[in-house]
Amino acid sequence: MGDIRDPQLAEPAREAAELGLCEHCLGRCFARVDFGYGNDERGRILVEEHDLETTTPEECHVCEGLMGRVDRMRDVVEADLAGWAFDTFLVGTRVPPDVLEREEMVWEAIGAEDTESAKSELNREIGKQVEARHSGIGRENWTVEFDGPDVNAVLDTRFDHVDHVHKSLFIYGRYRKHVRGIPQTRWPCRNCRGTGCTECGASGLNYILSVEDLVAAPAKQATGASEATFHGAGREDVDARCLGSGRPFVLELPDPRRRFVNLDVLRRAITTCAAPAVSVSELAFVDKDAVSEVKGHRGRKTYAAEVAFEDPVPTETLFKVSDMLEGTQVAQRTPSRVAHRRADKTRHRDVTRCLLVHRRDDGLQARFLLQGDAGLYIKELVSGDEGRSDPSLAGLLDVGARCTALDVVDVGGPSALDATIRAEE
Numbered sequence: 076m077g078d079i080r081d082p083q084l085a086e087p088a089r090e091a092a093e094l095g096l097c098e099h100c101l102g103r104c105f106a107r108v109d110f111g112y113g114n115d116e117r118g119r120i121l122v123e124e125h126d127l128e129t130t131t132p133e134e135c136h137v138c139e140g141l142m143g144r145v146d147r148m149r150d151v152v153e154a155d156l157a158g159w160a161f162d163t164f165l166v167g168t169r170v171p172p173d174v175l176e177r178e179e180m181v182w183e184a185i186g187a188e189d190t191e192s193a194k195s196e197l198n199r200e201i202g203k204q205v206e207a208r209h210s211g212i213g214r215e216n217w218t219v220e221f222d223g224p225d226v227n228a229v230l231d232t233r234f235d236h237v238d239h240v241h242k243s244l245f246i247y248g249r250y251r252k253h254v255r256g257i258p259q260t261r262w263p264c265r266n267c268r269g270t271g272c273t274e275c276g277a278s279g280l281n282y283i284l285s286v287e288d289l290v291a292a293p294a295k296q297a298t299g300a301s302e303a304t305f306h307g308a309g310r311e312d313v314d315a316r317c318l319g320s321g322r323p324f325v326l327e328l329p330d331p332r333r334r335f336v337n338l339d340v341l342r343r344a345i346t347t348c349a350a351p352a353v354s355v356s357e358l359a360f361v362d363k364d365a366v367s368e369v370k371g372h373r374g375r376k377t378y379a380a381e382v383a384f385e386d387p388v389p390t391e392t393l394f395k396v397s398d399m400l401e402g403t404q405v406a407q408r409t410p411s412r413v414a415h416r417r418a419d420k421t422r423h424r425d426v427t428r429c430l431l432v433h434r435r436d437d438g439l440q441a442r443f444l445l446q447g448d449a450g451l452y453i454k455e456l457v458s459g460d461e462g463r464s465d466p467s468l469a470g471l472l473d474v475g476a477r478c479t480a481l482d483v484v485d486v487g488g489p490s491a492l493d494a495t496i497r498a499e500e
């Protein structure tokens with residue numbers, strides 16, 4: 076590592092000083108020689124040791140005053156960050172390219188190798204000073220973090236302007252949808268593609284409410300994020316409810332103004348705003364990986380299906396057929412109702428449970444509890460979808476059958492994510 080007082084540095088230091096450098100810029104030529112000094116201190120030591128002369132930063136050949144404005148730049152960054160709530164930050168700077176070119180030329184001229192650029196020094200110095208002024212005062216405890224900070228503040232040193240990028244917030248939860256007729260995510264009007272027309276009553280939406288909007292609006296308000304993206308662990312049909320322990324989701328909130336949100340307060344705000352349609356539970360902060368975990372969720376799902384028959388079916392027949400369906404693998408071609416927007420292919424899904432729970436006296440209606448692999452189409456399992464789903468309830472009974480109401484009653488039990496979150500608590 077060497078010694079900053081090493082006599083061997085006399086010659087290159089003299090050459091550098093003669094080019095007209097300030098103490099900072101002189102010290103930076105030898106930034107990686109010796110520990111424990113700031114670059115301006117290195118510069119001062121070299122001046123004393125070798126009887127050199129330096130300029131003021133304003134007159135410096137390399138930085139042209141930049142290094143004399145560190146305090147001012149620190150104040151600008153600090154003032155800018157004060158409008159936001161966060162724990163960790165990192166300062167970056169945009170330094171005029173001619174400063175970086177001139178320092179390179181100086182280093183080359185004197186053969187200096189243990190150097191540090193002005194940009195790197197400013198990033199470090201401003202960060203360190205802002206951190207020092209914000210430690211130990213409660214919520215305003217700001218810590219420099221290199222790996223994924225909450226806020227990246229980038230100062231343009233020419234205009235004292237700060238751009239900041241805030242790490243997205245990810246909130247996990249489970250939602251229950253207590254009513255039918257609400258899609259999981261925003262569904263723009265097909266006619267106008269969201270711009271608003273007479274068909275959608277100028278709302279731009281096919282459905283005025285969605286689980287996404289009902290959950291996102293209070294979350295955006297609480298965090299000050301201007302947008303939100305809803306990632307669900309699969310989705311139920313618009314006309315199906317989602318009950319039981321609910322369906323896992325992750326809400327992604329980019330550029331949040333406030334990162335400290337009381338999730339219990341948020342849960343109540345969502346549930347109040349969204350009542351009686353939607354409620355949420357188990358809210359927890361998660362990291363980005365949770366999005367792919369939730370989207371890749373392949374747990375079994377359990378449904379309650381209300382079925383109407385074209386002709387009366389005796390109870391024994393219903394029991395027999397539900398026994399036949401349980402444990403069967405079903406081949407399902409893409410349902411005709413979604414074939415216009417999804418590729419037509421055949422999938423094989425297991426029906427793991429089929430339980431008759433109610434039969435109306437006239438034999439024209441019954442209720443089943445059905446459990447199956449993720450992606451099993453229940454309405455088609457009931458109706459047969461004109462032979463596209465095989466076997467099916469209608470096919471086995473040889474009687475027309477259709478699902479008149481569908482509820483998701485369980486989504487795959489506790490997911491891996493639930494377990495992770497519980498373990499962390």
Ligand SMILES: [Zn+2]
Nearest residue numbers: 097100135138
């Ligand atoms: Zn300088």
Ligand SMILES: [Zn+2]
Nearest residue numbers: 264267272275
């Ligand atoms: Zn429209």
